[in-house]
Amino acid sequence: MSEQVRERETRRLDRVVVRFAGDSGDGMQLTGEQFTSETATFGNDLSTLPDFPAEIRAPAGTPAGVSGFQLHFSDHDILTPGDAPDVLVAMNPAALKANLKDLPPGANLIVNTDAFTSGNLKKAGYATDPLTDGTVDPYVVHRVPLTSMTVNAVHATDGGGGVNKKEAERAKNMFALGLMSWLYHRPTEGTVAFLEKKFAKRPEIAAANVAAFRAGFNYGETTESFTVTYEVAPARMKSGTYRRISGNLALSYGLVAAGELTGLPVFLGSYPITPASDILHELSKHKRFGVRTFQAEDEIAGIGAALGASFGGSLGITTTSGPGVALKSETIGLAVSLELPLVIVDIQRGGPSTGLPTKTEQADLLQAMFGRNGEAPVPIVAPRSPGDCFDAAVEAARLATKYRTPVFLLSDGYLANGSEPWLLPTRDELPDLRVEFATEPNHTGAKGPEFWPYLRDPETLARPWAIPGTAGLEHRIGGIEKSDGQGTISYDPANHDRMVRLRAAKVAGIANDIPPLEVDDPSGRARVLVLGWGSTFGPIAAGCRRVRAKGLHVAQAHLRHLNPFPANTGEVLRSYDKVLIPEMNLGQLRTLIRAEYLVDAIGYNQVRGLPFKAAELAGVLEDVINQ
Amino acid sequence: MTVTTNRSGISNRLLDLVPAAPAQQSRKDFTSDQEVRWCPGCGDYAILATVQGFLPDLGVARENIVFISGIGCSSRFPYYLQTYGMHSIHGRAPAIATGLATSRPDLSVWVVTGDGDALSIGGNHLLHALRRNVNLKILMFNNRIYGLTKGQYSPTSEVGKITKSTPFGSLDRPYNPVSLALGAEATFVGRSIDSDRAHLTSVLRAAAEHPGTAFVEIFQNCNIFNDGAFDPLKDRTSRDDVTLRLVHGEPLLFGAEGDKGVRRAADGSLEIVSADSPGILTHDAAAADPSLAFALSRITGDTHGVTPVGIFRNVDAPTYDEALNRQITDARERQGEGDLMSMISGGETWTID
Numbered sequence: 011m012s013e014q015v016r017e018r019e020t021r022r023l024d025r026v027v028v029r030f031a032g033d034s035g036d037g038m039q040l041t042g043e044q045f046t047s048e049t050a051t052f053g054n055d056l057s058t059l060p061d062f063p064a065e066i067r068a069p070a071g072t073p074a075g076v077s078g079f080q081l082h083f084s085d086h087d088i089l090t091p092g093d094a095p096d097v098l099v100a101m102n103p104a105a106l107k108a109n110l111k112d113l114p115p116g117a118n119l120i121v122n123t124d125a126f127t128s129g130n131l132k133k134a135g136y137a138t139d140p141l142t143d144g145t146v147d148p149y150v151v152h153r154v155p156l157t158s159m160t161v162n163a164v165h166a167t168d169g170g171g172g173v174n175k176k177e178a179e180r181a182k183n184m185f186a187l188g189l190m191s192w193l194y195h196r197p198t199e200g201t202v203a204f205l206e207k208k209f210a211k212r213p214e215i216a217a218a219n220v221a222a223f224r225a226g227f228n229y230g231e232t233t234e235s236f237t238v239t240y241e242v243a244p245a246r247m248k249s250g251t252y253r254r255i256s257g258n259l260a261l262s263y264g265l266v267a268a269g270e271l272t273g274l275p276v277f278l279g280s281y282p283i284t285p286a287s288d289i290l291h292e293l294s295k296h297k298r299f300g301v302r303t304f305q306a307e308d309e310i311a312g313i314g315a316a317l318g319a320s321f322g323g324s325l326g327i328t329t330t331s332g333p334g335v336a337l338k339s340e341t342i343g344l345a346v347s348l349e350l351p352l353v354i355v356d357i358q359r360g361g362p363s364t365g366l367p368t369k370t371e372q373a374d375l376l377q378a379m380f381g382r383n384g385e386a387p388v389p390i391v392a393p394r395s396p397g398d399c400f401d402a403a404v405e406a407a408r409l410a411t412k413y414r415t416p417v418f419l420l421s422d423g424y425l426a427n428g429s430e431p432w433l434l435p436t437r438d439e440l441p442d443l444r445v446e447f448a449t450e451p452n453h454t455g456a457k458g459p460e461f462w463p464y465l466r467d468p469e470t471l472a473r474p475w476a477i478p479g480t481a482g483l484e485h486r487i488g489g490i491e492k493s494d495g496q497g498t499i500s501y502d503p504a505n506h507d508r509m510v511r512l513r514a515a516k517v518a519g520i521a522n523d524i525p526p527l528e529v530d531d532p533s534g535r536a537r538v539l540v541l542g543w544g545s546t547f548g549p550i551a552a553g554c555r556r557v558r559a560k561g562l563h564v565a566q567a568h569l570r571h572l573n574p575f576p577a578n579t580g581e582v583l584r585s586y587d588k589v590l591i592p593e594m595n596l597g598q599l600r601t602l603i604r605a606e607y608l609v610d611a612i613g614y615n616q617v618r619g620l621p622f623k624a625a626e627l628a629g630v631l632e633d634v635i636n637q
Numbered sequence: 638m639t640v641t642t643n644r645s646g647i648s649n650r651l652l653d654l655v656p657a658a659p660a661q662q663s664r665k666d667f668t669s670d671q672e673v674r675w676c677p678g679c680g681d682y683a684i685l686a687t688v689q690g691f692l693p694d695l696g697v698a699r700e701n702i703v704f705i706s707g708i709g710c711s712s713r714f715p716y717y718l719q720t721y722g723m724h725s726i727h728g729r730a731p732a733i734a735t736g737l738a739t740s741r742p743d744l745s746v747w748v749v750t751g752d753g754d755a756l757s758i759g760g761n762h763l764l765h766a767l768r769r770n771v772n773l774k775i776l777m778f779n780n781r782i783y784g785l786t787k788g789q790y791s792p793t794s795e796v797g798k799i800t801k802s803t804p805f806g807s808l809d810r811p812y813n814p815v816s817l818a819l820g821a822e823a824t825f826v827g828r829s830i831d832s833d834r835a836h837l838t839s840v841l842r843a844a845a846e847h848p849g850t851a852f853v854e855i856f857q858n859c860n861i862f863n864d865g866a867f868d869p870l871k872d873r874t875s876r877d878d879v880t881l882r883l884v885h886g887e888p889l890l891f892g893a894e895g896d897k898g899v900r901r902a903a904d905g906s907l908e909i910v911s912a913d914s915p916g917i918l919t920h921d922a923a924a925a926d927p928s929l930a931f932a933l934s935r936i937t938g939d940t941h942g943v944t945p946v947g948i949f950r951n952v953d954a955p956t957y958d959e960a961l962n963r964q965i966t967d968a969r970e971r972q973g974e975g976d977l978m979s980m981i982s983g984g985e986t987w988t989i990d
Contacts (some may be wrong), residue, residue, distance in 0.1 A: 341726065341729065479656075488716075
């Protein structure tokens with residue numbers, strides 16, 4: 011070991027936020043994912059935020075084409091991907107330009123000096139070189155000729171005979187990963203194994219990437235640029251077996267699990283749409299579970315096929331995002347009328363219209379709640395974290411099958427692509443959701459036994475699910491109003507009024523079948539309640555922690571069921587002086603809460619396509635508490 | 638699932654997956670207790686009677702038959718059959734039926750639709766069902782008018798049609814449904830007439846015997862809003878001169894005296910010539926290439942003074958449902974049944990004590 015290394019200080023931190031930023035083609039998502047994987051293996055708690063443009067390859071070198079990946083990791087449990095990076099890796103001037111505003115003074119900035127050519131500066135919109143004009147003076151800047159060092163390292167390893175210069179340059183993200191792995195004492199075996207597996211068919215590419223990765227690590231070891239390295243000890247987490255999981259993967263697993271738990275074959279009818287397509291991709295792999303996936307001609311056919319499969323006794327599922335929900339609305343109404351199980355997964359993104367396809371938002375709540383003709387109530391379930399998408403999917407399927415109703419599962423782009431450690435459930439912890447189909451006539455008519463498709467279970471108000479192939483239960487259902495019980499076409503005014511109310515009562519009754527709204531109020535002295543739903547759980551909880559650390563009191567409650575609300579919701583809301591509802595929309599939950607409970611909740615609303623920051627919410631909370 | 642051979646002789650490799658009826662069924666077994674509510678004189682009555690008469694011949698258990706419809710007069714059809722049924726939403730029946738048929742190979746799934754339902758609002762779903770070759774039997778009642786919304790022109794109405802929504806005449810050119818289906822490379826395409834029970838039954842029978850999507854256009858008279866649209870094909874004195882009955886393997890001849898025939902014109906299209914002309918074509922519905930079937934579909938009453946009915950195309954091809962279900966069977970044979978807990982634990986896990 012050299013003298014420098016012995017003299018180098020290792021600082022212990024309780025948490026770190028790192029951000030990789032580069033051009034869309036620079037492999038920043040892969041780099042971030044792999045750094046996250048190393049971090050998960052090491053045992054830190056973590057939360058990630060990928061941030062990428064909708065264009066597959068926006069003009070190279072421009073701010074529009076910048077792709078970023080932020081990771082927050084710690085020695086304790088954390089709730090968000092972090093507000094501001096402690097270190098930013100900028101692979102080119104555009105990445106610097108797009109991300110520098112988020113970097114607090116004094117933070118580490120690692121720049122690829124090779125990319126700071128006059129052409130790239132111009133594309134990024136820099137009139138002068140930010141590395142020399144004072145722009146980066148507030149930061150601890152590490153100037154690394156990343157591209158050229160990568161090429162040298164790759165060619166030194168393969169003697170110049172393995173890959174060409176362009177392919178060698180492409181490994182520069184692995185050089186950056188190696189350097190960051192060194193800086194934060196990350197384990198490296200996993201990355202080497204990952205690269206060898208990923209490029210198994212092109213061993214020379216694998217070798218180039220491993221060479222670049224090792225060179226980045228060794229560069230850290232030998233350079234004088236870094237006087238400090240950092241350690242973040244493994245987090246003390248609840249005992250059990252963990253894996254890292256993204257929201258869309260957890261949601262996919264939840265849907266497969268729901269099929270197993272209900273004993274129903276899963277049928278997914280879907281049309282590709284960002285940010286939901288990964289669920290279609292994932293479910294299409296699981297044929298051995300009997301999962302059928304159908305890539306339909308459009309959103310309408312996707313849900314139509316799913317509903318047809320439900321009629322036949324499958325667990326019908328459709329996955330989409332907000333614009334797709336708009337197209338599916340009529341079929342959702344049909345499912346309400348047919349009273350058949352159906353899970354509608356909406357991975358919300360910025361809207362209206364095409365909006366911000368790759369950015370997060372939670373502005374589809376009212377669409378899910380009301381976006382149909384007629385009185386068409388649909389239960390709504392929303393996960394709070396990436397791992398929670400698993401449980402929320404199982405819960406959506408439970409409600410759909412038990413109550414014979416379409417159910418909305420409202421995730422969002424942040425949960426979909428963000429990841430965290432996930433404590434794996436054991437088989438015993440998963441609920442038994444087995445479903446029984448009708449097999450016998452349920453009514454005695456003038457001519458003997460009959461099957462009445464709309465004769466309801468008195469407790470759940472669910473109708474019997476008699477699937478084709480069951481002799482003696484042949485029946486017809488449709489979107490026309492049906493007579494209560496017998497289920498034949500009925501235009502009778504009183505019957506329609508009764509059926510509308512029965513469908514509403516069925517969904518409202520779910521409130522008795524879900525856990526009460528829990529309140530987290532450690533001091534028991536809070537007068538302000540902050541209420542949230544969906545992916546804002548992490549930032550809200552982190553904001554509450556900060557406020558409480560200052561000696562202030564605040565209570566937090568988070569809704570998993572948005573329709574119906576838990577039975578005690580009104581009671582909870584009324585027991586606080588003030589209710590604050592932060593949402594990534596202009597106040598959709600607040601509208602529902604005000605209408606339902608006449609509670610004059612305060613809104614905090616941002617629609618920037620990004621999750622809330624903990625510090626931002628802490629500030630808002632303090633203001634509300636101190637008012 | 639019991640695999641059975643069919644009792645009445647209708648059979649195909651997919652229909653054989655549907656349980657057979659335990660005993661001979663009759664028309665009455667397929668008649669529901671619902672009052673039929675079409676206008677008196679509607680062609681739908683004749684089609685319903687034919688289908689109810691035909692279903693016992695299918696020989697499969699009544700409970701394993703499902704009729705799915707969209708919206709429109711024709712789409713009330715499922716209510717009147719004592720099978721499983723769904724009256725769905727406008728244009729979407731092929732999509733809904735696709736989900737049902739692919740997930741339940743033990744069912745015989747039928748779609749009932751109309752010219753507006755199938756070709757206008759649901760045009761996209763029809764095309765894709767045909768292209769996928771899902772095991773569906775699609776019966777499209779074509780009355781060339783919107784009936785249930787009280788008489789607007791439809792996508793099969795002739796140009797210049799005076800209706801409530803087109804008091805100065807309709808402007809858009811109509812679809813030729815058979816050409817459209819053949820353009821989507823449908824594997825079975827037929828055409829029949831509501832009032833010709835024997836012919837319609839024969840086409841239904843052939844459709845039922847076809848493994849895959851069968852598309853049957855049925856000319857249906859709307860006596861309220863478009864009465865007489867198909868009269869020349871029904872009139873006893875004129876019909877033989879204006880109807881070209883397609884019979885596989887038979888020469889393409891028609892006319893009361895059998896005096897007219899069909900042959901290739903120099904430009905590759907088909908032309909009507911006298912029966913003793915050289916080059917009279919023989920109908921080949923089983924030809925792998927759909928060119929002849931398409932050329933036949935271009936022969937219409939408007940352009941040639943004669944309308945072909947019967948089976949234009951009937952070819953065996955892989956079906957979407959079989960392929961999808963085979964992927965599942967193969968995956969299970971190769972990898973074994975899925976294990977939930979090993980799936981969710983995935984590759985990289987770590988344990989905290």
